[in-house]
Amino acid sequence: MKQLIAFALILFLAGCKKDKIDPHQAILGKWEEFYVGNGEYQPPIDPPTGYIEFMEDSVLLTHNYSPKSTMKHKYWIDSFLHIGSAYFSYEFQADTLKLNIEYATSILSVSKYKRIR
Amino acid sequence: MKNQLLSAMILALPMLAKAQQSKPVPTVLTDKDGIIQAMEFSDNAPSPTDQEFMRQYLKITADDRFEKANDKERSPGNTDDHFDQFYKGIKVDGAGYNFHYKKGKLFYAHGHFVKIGNLDIVPSINSERAKELFAAYKQIPASEISGFTSELLVKEIASADSTAYLVFEIYLRSNAPVNDEIGYVNAKTGEVLATEPIFSHSSPHVKGIQPKTIQTTTPDLKRALTPANGNFATRYSGARTGSTDKDGLKYRLLDETRGAVIHTWNMQGSFDFDASVELLDNDNIWTAAEHAANENDMGLDIHWALQKIYDRLNTVHAVNSFNDPVAGAGFPINAYIRYGNTDIARNNAGWAAAVKSLVFGDGATVYRPMASVDVVAHEYGHGITDFQIGWGNSGDQGAFNEGLSDIWGAIMQHRITGGNIWQRP
Ligand SMILES: [Zn+2]
Numbered sequence: 001m002k003q004l005i006a007f008a009l010i011l012f013l014a015g016c017k018k019d020k021i022d023p024h025q026a027i028l029g030k031w032e033e034f035y036v037g038n039g040e041y042q043p044p045i046d047p048p049t050g051y052i053e054f055m056e057d058s059v060l061l062t063h064n065y066s067p068k069s070t071m072k073h074k075y076w077i078d079s080f081l082h083i084g085s086a087y088f089s090y091e092f093q094a095d096t097l098k099l100n101i102e103y104a105t106s107i108l109s110v111s112k113y114k115r116i117r
Numbered sequence: 118m119k120n121q122l123l124s125a126m127i128l129a130l131p132m133l134a135k136a137q138q139s140k141p142v143p144t145v146l147t148d149k150d151g152i153i154q155a156m157e158f159s160d161n162a163p164s165p166t167d168q169e170f171m172r173q174y175l176k177i178t179a180d181d182r183f184e185k186a187n188d189k190e191r192s193p194g195n196t197d198d199h200f201d202q203f204y205k206g207i208k209v210d211g212a213g214y215n216f217h218y219k220k221g222k223l224f225y226a227h228g229h230f231v232k233i234g235n236l237d238i239v240p241s242i243n244s245e246r247a248k249e250l251f252a253a254y255k256q257i258p259a260s261e262i263s264g265f266t267s268e269l270l271v272k273e274i275a276s277a278d279s280t281a282y283l284v285f286e287i288y289l290r291s292n293a294p295v296n297d298e299i300g301y302v303n304a305k306t307g308e309v310l311a312t313e314p315i316f317s318h319s320s321p322h323v324k325g326i327q328p329k330t331i332q333t334t335t336p337d338l339k340r341a342l343t344p345a346n347g348n349f350a351t352r353y354s355g356a357r358t359g360s361t362d363k364d365g366l367k368y369r370l371l372d373e374t375r376g377a378v379i380h381t382w383n384m385q386g387s388f389d390f391d392a393s394v395e396l397l398d399n400d401n402i403w404t405a406a407e408h409a410a411n412e413n414d415m416g417l418d419i420h421w422a423l424q425k426i427y428d429r430l431n432t433v434h435a436v437n438s439f440n441d442p443v444a445g446a447g448f449p450i451n452a453y454i455r456y457g458n459t460d461i462a463r464n465n466a467g468w469a470a471a472v473k474s475l476v477f478g479d480g481a482t483v484y485r486p487m488a489s490v491d492v493v494a495h496e497y498g499h500g501i502t503d504f505q506i507g508w509g510n511s512g513d514q515g516a517f518n519e520g521l522s523d524i525w526g527a528i529m530q531h532r533i534t535g536g537n538i539w540q541r542p
Pocket of ligand 1: 105106107495499518519522
C-alpha cells in the first residue's frame with residue numbers, strides 16, 4: 001500500500017513538473033494579434049494587421065502588414081512581460097498568448113496572439 | 118384594508134419627516150468593526166471640532182495621533198483638512214481622516230481610522246536586512262540592486278484579515294529583473310507579508326521615486342523664447358487655437374502659460390519614453406497637410422483638449438492639474454501620442470500611473486486615432502483619480518475608476534464642445 005501511495009505521488013509530481021512553462025522559452029517566435037478588448041467576445045481582427053516576433057536576445061520586432069514596416073523594441077520577462085515602458089501580465093494557453101495591460105488604466109486591457117510559423 | 122394601510126403610511130410620512138427635522142441626527146456610516154467611516158452633520162445640528170470628533174467618535178487613545186497634512190480653503194470659510202494617522206509616532210499606511218467645513222462649521226468627516234490594540238513598535242531587524250530579505254524574495258541578486266528606500270510603517274495586511282503589522286516598506290531599484298513591486302517586510306520576523314505593484318500605489322513617499330523616464334521638464338531644449346498661440350487643424354474638433362512655444366526656429370506643443378506645464382510628445386510607435394520627440398511646426402500654423410501623415414495631427418487635438426480641460430477645472434473649480442497642490446505649480450501634464458506598435462497599444466488610450474502620464478495610440482489599425490475630447494478627458498480623469506484617491510486598475514477599484522473617468526469624459530465634452538451628450542438625440 002505504502003509503495004502504491006509513493007508511486008502515485010511520484011506520478012503526481014512528475015505531472016506537475018511537466019505543466020510548468022518557462023516563459024522565456026515559451027514566448028520565443030512569431031505571434032499574430034487576433035484580439036483586442038476587455039475579455040468579452042470580439043470577432044477576430046480581420047484581416048490581421050501584423051505580428052510580433054520575440055527573439056532570444058531580448059529583442060522584440062513588431063511587424064505591420066500594411067504599410068509594411070518593422071520596429072525594434074527591447075523586451076524582458078519577470079513576473080510581467082515588459083516591452084520598454086509597457087508591461088503586461090501573461091498567460092500561455094496552448095498556441096495562444098494572452099496579455100493583460102498592467103502599465104496603464106486603459107480603455108482596452110486584453111490582447112491575444114496566436115502562434116504563427 | 119390594503120388601501121387603508123397605505124394611506125396610513127402616507128399620512129405618517131410627513132410626521133416622520135417633521136420628527137427628523139425637529140431633532141437632527143448626524144448620519145453615520147461604520148465599518149464591520151463599528152469604526153466610523155463617514156459622518157454627516159446637518160446644518161442645524163451642533164457639530165464637533167476635528168479634535169473632539171477624534172476623541173468622541175473615533176475614540177482615539179494616547180497611542181493614536183492625527184497630524185494635519187493638508188488644509189485648503191476653497192472659498193472663504195469653506196475648508197478641507199486632511200490628517201494622517203500615526204500610531205506611537207509611526208505612520209499608519211493608508212490611514213487618515215478628512216474634515217470638511219462650511220462657513221467654519223464641520224459638516225462632513227470621513228476617512229479610514231485603524232484601531233490598533235497593542236503593537237510593539239520596536240523593530241527586530243533593520244532596514245538593510247529588510248531590503249536583503251525582500252531582494253531574496255524577489256530573486257534579485259545583490260549585484261543588480263542599484264538603490265533602495267525604506268520606511269518603517271504600521272500597515273494593515275489584507276491577506277491577514279487586515280491585521281496591523283509593523284513593517285518596513287521597501288522600494289528597491291534593480292536592473293535585471295526590473296523590480297516593479299513594493300515589499301512590506303515584517304519588521305519583527307523578516308517575513309515578506311505583502312507586495313504591491315508600484316503603478317497602483319499612490320502614497321506620497323512613493324510618488325517621489327519615479328522611473329527616470331519621467332519627463333517633467335525639457336532639459337535638452339533651451340527655455341522657450343516666448344509663449345505663442347498656435348493655429349491647430351485638429352482631427353476631430355475643427356480649427357482651434359492652443360498655447361505653444363518657440364524653441365529656436367520651430368514651435369512645439371509645450372504650454373508654460375498655465376499653472377501646470379502641458380506638454381504633448383510623439384512616441385512614433387515606440388514603447389520607450391526616451392524615444393519620444395517633440396511635435397514641431399515652422400510657422401505655428403499647424404495644417405493637416407503638414408501633420409495628418411502618420412496621424413501626428415492627433416497631437417493637436419490632445420494638446421488643445423488638455424488646455425481646455427485644465428482651464429475648466431482651474432477657472433471654475435480652482436483645481437490645478439491632477440494633484441491640485443496647496444501652493445506652487447501643478448503636476449506637469451505630459452501626453453504621449455502614437456504610443457506603441459501593437460494593436461492593443463495603438464487602438465488604445467490610457468493613464469500610465471507609474472510615470473503619471475497620458476498615452477494615446479494612433480489607432481490606424483482597428484479604430485481611428487484616440488484623441489477626441491471625451492477620450493482625453495477620460496484619461497485626464499484617471500490622473501485625477503490616481504492622485505486624489507489612488508485607485509488601481511483592477512477589481513472594484515478599477516470599475517469605479519473607469520466609471521468616474523467616463524463621467525469626466527461626458528462632463529468635459531459637454532463643457533468644451535457643447536451639447537447634452539448624455540441625452541439620447
Ligand atoms: Zn479608463
